[in-house]
Amino acid sequence: MYETNYHRAGSVADAAALLAKADDGKLLSGGQTLLPTMKQRLAAPSDLVDVTKIAELKGICEDGNAISIGAATTHAEVAASDLVKQKIPGLAKLAGGIGDPAVRHMGTIGGSIANNDPAADYPSALVALNATVTTNKRTLSAEDFFTGMFETALDDDEIVTSVSFPAAAKSAYAKYPNPASRYAMAGVFVAQQADGSVRVAVTGAGQDGVFRVPEMESALASNFAPDAVAGISVSADNLLSDIHGSSAYRANLVTVMAKRAVEAAS
Amino acid sequence: MAHVSMVLNGKRVSGTVEDRTLLVAFIRENQGLTGTHVGCDTSQCGACVIHVDGKAVKACTMLAAQADGTEVVTLEGLAKGGTLHPVQAAFREHHGLQCGFCTPGMIMAAVDMIERHGAGNLDEATIRHELEGNICRCTGYQNIVKAIKAASDEMAGLQQAAE
Ligand SMILES: Cc1cc2nc3c(=O)[nH]c(=O)nc-3n(C[C@H](O)[C@H](O)[C@H](O)COP(=O)(O)OP(=O)(O)OC[C@H]3O[C@@H](n4cnc5c(N)ncnc54)[C@H](O)[C@@H]3O)c2cc1C
Ligand code: FES
Ligand code: FES
Numbered sequence: 001m002y003e004t005n006y007h008r009a010g011s012v013a014d015a016a017a018l019l020a021k022a023d024d025g026k027l028l029s030g031g032q033t034l035l036p037t038m039k040q041r042l043a044a045p046s047d048l049v050d051v052t053k054i055a056e057l058k059g060i061c062e063d064g065n066a067i068s069i070g071a072a073t074t075h076a077e078v079a080a081s082d083l084v085k086q087k088i089p090g091l092a093k094l095a096g097g098i099g100d101p102a103v104r105h106m107g108t109i110g111g112s113i114a115n116n117d118p119a120a121d122y123p124s125a126l127v128a129l130n131a132t133v134t135t136n137k138r139t140l141s142a143e144d145f146f147t148g149m150f151e152t153a154l155d156d157d158e159i160v161t162s163v164s165f166p167a168a169a170k171s172a173y174a175k176y177p178n179p180a181s182r183y184a185m186a187g188v189f190v191a192q193q194a195d196g197s198v199r200v201a202v203t204g205a206g207q208d209g210v211f212r213v214p215e216m217e218s219a220l221a222s223n224f225a226p227d228a229v230a231g232i233s234v235s236a237d238n239l240l241s242d243i244h245g246s247s248a249y250r251a252n253l254v255t256v257m258a259k260r261a262v263e264a265a266s
Numbered sequence: 267m268a269h270v271s272m273v274l275n276g277k278r279v280s281g282t283v284e285d286r287t288l289l290v291a292f293i294r295e296n297q298g299l300t301g302t303h304v305g306c307d308t309s310q311c312g313a314c315v316i317h318v319d320g321k322a323v324k325a326c327t328m329l330a331a332q333a334d335g336t337e338v339v340t341l342e343g344l345a346k347g348g349t350l351h352p353v354q355a356a357f358r359e360h361h362g363l364q365c366g367f368c369t370p371g372m373i374m375a376a377v378d379m380i381e382r383h384g385a386g387n388l389d390e391a392t393i394r395h396e397l398e399g400n401i402c403r404c405t406g407y408q409n410i411v412k413a414i415k416a417a418s419d420e421m422a423g424l425q426q427a428a429e
Contacts, residue, residue, distance in 0.1 A: 031327060031329070035288075039309075106323050106324075
């Protein structure tokens with residue numbers, strides 16, 4: 001790892017000021033993506049601004065009919081939250097399947113979505129549940145937030161502060177994990193709203209990151225059953241293809257994971 | 267440079283290290299506790315698992331500076347007055363190791379999982395899911411899973427006896 005300077009921020013304003021002062025500073029949250037990247041010398045920020053001690057970025061609370069999760073809340077905290085388990089069980093399940101226990105004790109939702117790894121789990125939940133991302137500058141819909149592989153709408157000096165998830169009538173997540181890394185080869189989040197409308201979001205498979213499957217959404221809106229999606233497949237054209245699986249293999253996984261998610265949500 | 271101070275296995279320790287120093291390097295090189303192993307440089311093997319403020323984390327994926335002010339327990343901190351921790355004893359009893367390289371991380375992960383689920387509440391499927399971040403090149407995991415199950419049940423018995 002190249003040399004760096006570590007700072008602990010006490011507030012969001014403090015973190016913004018520390019970033020502004022740094023040559024090439026980066027926020028450090030759980031460090032479960034940034035530190036491995038720095039160890040490989042693929043990133044060399046001059047300064048690290050630790051946001052995990054900022055009280056206003058921590059915790060999970062009910063906010064009307066939504067659940068608001070602070071950016072520095074860990075995957076383990078989301079997975080263990082009674083509120084999340086009760087209102088959006090698919091989200092608790094997703095958080096409990098990220099990486100391994102040690103990764104979940106450190107890794108945070110803010111770090112995960114800011115990184116927008118195409119194989120990360122959270123982006124699918126944010127898009128399927130129509131979540132809102134709040135930063136120190138503005139609020140954005142999940143679909144406006146994720147803009148491509150490892151790309152988001154965030155400015156360099158912008159800090160994610162929380163994510164708000166509207167409660168769903170039904171929700172579930174199914175992923176086919178890479179056996180070594182546990183990242184998604186394909187992960188499908190299915191959410192049904194009280195009015196019967198459905199959103200289906202896929203992670204792990206798309207070249208541009210998370211995407212929705214409108215055909216599955218309309219089929220499930222009229223018949224919320226695994227059979228409704230069994231015959232629907234996504235085109236392999238824009239899917240990832242690598243040593244772990246071809247795009248055709250991933251296209252098939254998307255249908256299989258969608259069936260499993262609907263079954264788990266039914 | 268960062269001045270770090272923490273309670274390590276019940277003892278207050280401190281040191282001055284580069285900001286980029288990993289917690290595992292502070293523990294092994296600065297404090298001379300080599301029970302915590304480093305098995306990879308990709309944060310995937312789990313040989314370095316320790317407890318920071320009561321939670322299992324990878325010491326290779328945390329800076330020493332991040333651990334300033336915390337309470338850290340490593341493998342060396344488990345045995346009490348010459349008596350092995352029940353998880354350590356179970357690994358010996360059930361032959362839960364061969365070369366032993368992964369063992370420190372396995373044992374620290376096992377103690378953490380038993381604490382979170384409650385002693386006596388672990389079945390084989392849960393143990394295997396919980397061990398996804400700990401890689402062993404030797405044993406095939408079978409005896410590791412057996413040892414953790416036995417320790418969990420044994421600790422539940424100890425708890426009952428104490429009540
Ligand atoms: C072995 C292993 C297995 C894993 N498996 C999975 C998996 O199965 N699924 C999965 O989804 N992920 C997986 N991960 C990644 C893990 O979930 C990370 O925790 C997550 O991607 C990044 O979160 P973090 O809090 O650790 O962020 P960091 O590593 O601290 O930061 C990541 C990036 O986000 C930026 N950032 C951090 N906080 C903020 C903020 N508040 N506002 C703006 N930018 C911010 C940082 O500057 C950095 O660029 C795995 C990681 C490891 C090491
Ligand atoms: S040394 Fe491999 S995960 Fe830490
Ligand atoms: S006993 Fe050799 S790596 Fe596990």
